[in-house]
Amino acid sequence: MHDTFLEYVLDDLHHKQLDFTNCTFVIPSKRSGTFLKKHMASRLEKNIFSPEVLSIQEFIGQLSDLNQASNIDLLLLLFKVYKESQIENSDDFTSFINWGQTLLQDFNEIDGYLIPAENILNYLSAIKEINHWSASKEKTELVENYLQLWKHLETIYKNFYAALLEQKRGYQGLIQREAVKAIQSGNYEEAHAKPIIFVGFNALNAAESTIIQHYLEQGNAHIYWDIDSYFLNDPIHDAGLFVRDYQYNWPYYKHRGQIEPQNNFLSKKNITITGVPKSISQTKYVGQLLEQIGQQENIDLTKTALVLADETLLNPMLNAIPKNIPEVNITMGMPLNKTVLYSFFVNYLELHLNISDRGWFFKRVLEFITNPYALTLSSKDQGNFAQRMSQDIKEGNLLYLNTDTLSKYPKAKDLLSIIFPSGDISPMDWINNCLLLIERLKTIYQDKKNALELEYLYRFYALFNQLKQYLDKVDFMGELKSIKKLFKQLANMETLDFIGQPLTGFQIMGMLESRNLDFETVIITSVNEGILPSGKSNNSFIPFDVKRDYGLPTYKEKDAIYVYHFYRLIQRAKNIYITYNTEPDVLEGGEKSRLITQLLTDENLKSHITHNIATPKISIQAKPLIQINKQGEFMEDLKAFALQGFSPTSFTNYIRNPIDFYTRNILKINDLEEVEENIAANTFGTIIHDSLEQLYTPLINQLLTEENVKALKTQVAGVVQHHFEKNLSGVDVSKGKFLLVYKVIIKYLHNFLDNELKQLKRHQIKILALEERYEEFITIPGLDFPIKLKGTLDRVDEFDGTIRIIDYKTGKVEPKNVKITDWETLITDYDKSKAFQLLCYAYLYSKKHGIKDVQAGIISFKKLSQGLFRFSEDKNTQINADTLATFENYLYQLIREICNTEIPLTEKVD
Numbered sequence: 001m002h003d004t005f006l007e008y009v010l011d012d013l014h015h016k017q018l019d020f021t022n023c024t025f026v027i028p029s030k031r032s033g034t035f036l037k038k039h040m041a042s043r044l045e046k047n048i049f050s051p052e053v054l055s056i057q058e059f060i061g062q063l064s065d066l067n068q069a070s071n072i073d074l075l076l077l078l079f080k081v082y083k084e085s086q087i088e089n090s091d092d093f094t095s096f097i098n099w100g101q102t103l104l105q106d107f108n109e110i111d112g113y114l115i116p117a118e119n120i121l122n123y124l125s126a127i128k129e130i131n132h133w134s135a136s137k138e139k140t141e142l143v144e145n146y147l148q149l150w151k152h153l154e155t156i157y158k159n160f161y162a163a164l165l166e167q168k169r170g171y172q173g174l175i176q177r178e179a180v181k182a183i184q185s186g187n188y189e190e191a192h193a194k195p196i197i198f199v200g201f202n203a204l205n206a207a208e209s210t211i212i213q214h215y216l217e218q219g220n221a222h223i224y225w226d227i228d229s230y231f232l233n234d235p236i237h238d239a240g241l242f243v244r245d246y247q248y249n250w251p252y253y254k255h256r257g258q259i260e261p262q263n264n265f266l267s268k269k270n271i272t273i274t275g276v277p278k279s280i281s282q283t284k285y286v287g288q289l290l291e292q293i294g295q296q297e298n299i300d301l302t303k304t305a306l307v308l309a310d311e312t313l314l315n316p317m318l319n320a321i322p323k324n325i326p327e328v329n330i331t332m333g334m335p336l337n338k339t340v341l342y343s344f345f346v347n348y349l350e351l352h353l354n355i356s357d358r359g360w361f362f363k364r365v366l367e368f369i370t371n372p373y374a375l376t377l378s379s380k381d382q383g384n385f386a387q388r389m390s391q392d393i394k395e396g397n398l399l400y401l402n403t404d405t406l407s408k409y410p411k412a413k414d415l416l417s418i419i420f421p422s423g424d425i426s427p428m429d430w431i432n433n434c435l436l437l438i439e440r441l442k443t444i445y446q447d448k449k450n451a452l453e454l455e456y457l458y459r460f461y462a463l464f465n466q467l468k469q470y471l472d473k474v475d476f477m478g479e480l481k482s483i484k485k486l487f488k489q490l491a492n493m494e495t496l497d498f499i500g501q502p503l504t505g506f507q508i509m510g511m512l513e514s515r516n517l518d519f520e521t522v523i524i525t526s527v528n529e530g531i532l533p534s535g536k537s538n539n540s541f542i543p544f545d546v547k548r549d550y551g552l553p554t555y556k557e558k559d560a561i562y563v564y565h566f567y568r569l570i571q572r573a574k575n576i577y578i579t580y581n582t583e584p585d586v587l588e589g590g591e592k593s594r595l596i597t598q599l600l601t602d603e604n605l606k607s608h609i610t611h612n613i614a615t616p617k618i619s620i621q622a623k624p625l626i627q628i629n630k631q632g633e634f635m636e637d638l639k640a641f642a643l644q645g646f647s648p649t650s651f652t653n654y655i656r657n658p659i660d661f662y663t664r665n666i667l668k669i670n671d672l673e674e675v676e677e678n679i680a681a682n683t684f685g686t687i688i689h690d691s692l693e694q695l696y697t698p699l700i701n702q703l704l705t706e707e708n709v710k711a712l713k714t715q716v717a718g719v720v721q722h723h724f725e726k727n728l729s730g731v732d733v734s735k736g737k738f739l740l741v742y743k744v745i746i747k748y749l750h751n752f753l754d755n756e757l758k759q760l761k762r763h764q765i766k767i768l769a770l771e772e773r774y775e776e777f778i779t780i781p782g783l784d785f786p787i788k789l790k791g792t793l794d795r796v797d798e799f800d801g802t803i804r805i806i807d808y809k810t811g812k813v814e815p816k817n818v819k820i821t822d823w824e825t826l827i828t829d830y831d832k833s834k835a836f837q838l839l840c841y842a843y844l845y846s847k848k849h850g851i852k853d854v855q856a857g858i859i860s861f862k863k864l865s866q867g868l869f870r871f872s873e874d875k876n877t878q879i880n881a882d883t884l885a886t887f888e889n890y891l892y893q894l895i896r897e898i899c900n901t902e903i904p905l906t907e908k909v910d
Helices: 005-015 030-043 056-064 071-084 093-112 117-131 141-166 172-185 206-218 238-249 251-255 279-295 311-320 340-353 362-369 372-377 385-395 410-419 427-448 451-473 480-493 544-550 555-571 594-600 633-644 648-656 658-666 681-699 706-727 736-760 823-827 830-849 861-866 881-899
Strands: 024-027 052-055 196-199 221-224 270-276 304-308 328-331 333-335 359-361 495-497 506-510 521-525 575-581 609-613 765-778 787-799 802-809 855-860 868-870
Touching (some): 005 221, 024 030, 024 056, 052 056, 056 172, 071 451, 196 206, 238 251, 270 594, 279 521, 279 575, 304 311, 311 506, 333 480, 340 362, 362 385, 427 451, 451 480, 451 495, 633 881, 648 830, 681 706, 681 736, 830 881
Parallel strands (some): 304 521, 328 506, 802 855
Antiparallel strands (some): 333 495
């Protein structure tokens, strides 16, 4: 038995008396070549030139004499060919890029599986013709346009193929088809006089299969399959699906014996399967696991690998690796679209895609300036413009930023001229500006000696230069939105490659990087359906049954590839740790993978497996209520506040939660200021209050008449618009959400005035005061400092001789909020806060005017039809001297409690 598959290959070659130094090795990927050379070196006694080790792609490329074209070059050429195919109403590049990539993959598969393209493409066109959804016999223009593409598919394919051959370039499938043509016609140089050793293949397409069989039949080649007899001899095990097929169907095996499998899978191993809630928790769990592994002397970290089935977890995984793992080698790329720098450039692009005549939209500006890279650019010598701009937008409620707004930040003038250039910008302008921003960031990170950030910047610098080259070649990307898709596509395909020492330290890799490699200890994460195996993701125009008929791989074959990799990883390992997400999530994969169920139900493995669910230790502790003692500075602040004045709202804040009173009223910490894109409740209320004050002010001390109230109705629209502009600068009430709010407020005010007119038919009303501010000092026995009470009364009027104090509310009000039966609830129950406010106003009014007999109530704009919600005590709506005396007692009691140094402020929980 051998430790690794690659060592087994070299030993078997030695056994066959083949000198490996004189062979050409062909392997699935370059990664395993490094390990192969390491094993070769350990067997040599003298220095030699390394034997040729080629990936299958390089090997086939040599046969076809074609170079692999980059994905984006292929897309641009395919678009050019598509445009030249004379399809009516053809898509522009922005729409094409959505489906062009899928078409490219289908062409790649058709060629790689050596299928006569005209057959399958005409078949596909006929299927689309039959399936078209038009019920009538006559095709509509929409259906006709849809079918146009399918009718032209064969022409597009042939022209695309010819254009690539002319450039001596191709995609993988085309290169493979040409290589097969070359060996079948004998039109290639026999460059491989040395024995060719094919190592560790599994799923081969028809072209690869044909080429490998050709060399095997010639007799100067050997092939080694990394397959265990346990899978090969099981007729239904997916891990052996492909190799079983080769054993039964390759003519080579019909007259040259059988495939020689290994027998490692049933050797002694410890398998631990752990369910962990959510993906990020898996990285934390693996971090703890690595800490334990790092402390075990019998585990060699250079023979340990962490395989991320979900490669997006690389970043959180790196943060979770413990300090006792000295060396980590990452053998996988991190897609550029998973970096924060990518979001910086996307935010910058969105900023310019959302520009209008009025300027840059505030949301996009905030997204951009709060990005970590924008904050890095906004240094002290740039006047910290990002922080200041964010504050100005919120305080000034700026929905759009324009050049006038930007002139407020003179220190950052040069930088802001790059970020906010005047006029429309072209895709090339945007790229050049991105390169200028990269230059500035580079200077900052060079000073900080931050190598990782500089690497990110370099990769994007290369990407933008690549984009520039493409833009020079094409004329169909005149608009900024057309480059958005191309940029996203490029960032998705390009990766930030981590370059390390693959032969030292602990290895982190993706599933495909693990091919041909064996480790003693393996950790595999995210073993969930939809991730491993990836399931029915059908990124193809070719229907399932057509694929099956033509021998193209379906999701079943694609799943079998991952099943093979999974089992191959664990077949020689001694310690296996498998984690999966216990919380099924549509985006992050589903329930635990069938591979885990397969392991758990395997009779031969049951004794080796431990299955558990990771449950973090949760000790529930009653959270202590916040308490603030009223000592020293607190009392000084409270006295200062008492001198400025207690308002009814500050009292009700205390009744709701004493800590709210402390933060809002004593510390003056208000809620975070936000730009009101939708109008906030308090602004809505302010506009209504201010509008009513302006409308009614000319009528103070007059009897209201139907004539003068009707006259007010004509002024409503203008008054509301004025207060809109005053309270929300920069908003446009002529369209969108604000138009709706504007109309609602006008409707409310018209309803209010209609109500007033109804009342005037039966009652006499005289306005006495509007929005009048009242202040009174009171002396409370036992307190050594005076208390000021203050409040603003929305309206005081005389209704058939009775004085009424009226408070307007735009929020919800219930009759029970203004009724009291138990006076104690007034200072303990926040539900009675509206009754408390009304009594406060009546108390202030009586102190100033000496009038003890009034009514007080609330007009709710949400319930105008219900009229005035009057304060009542046991159904009595009059507030008289007795009512006010009782209220005064409870008010004093509340103030004494607030000012009592022995009673700490204690948090109230709902």
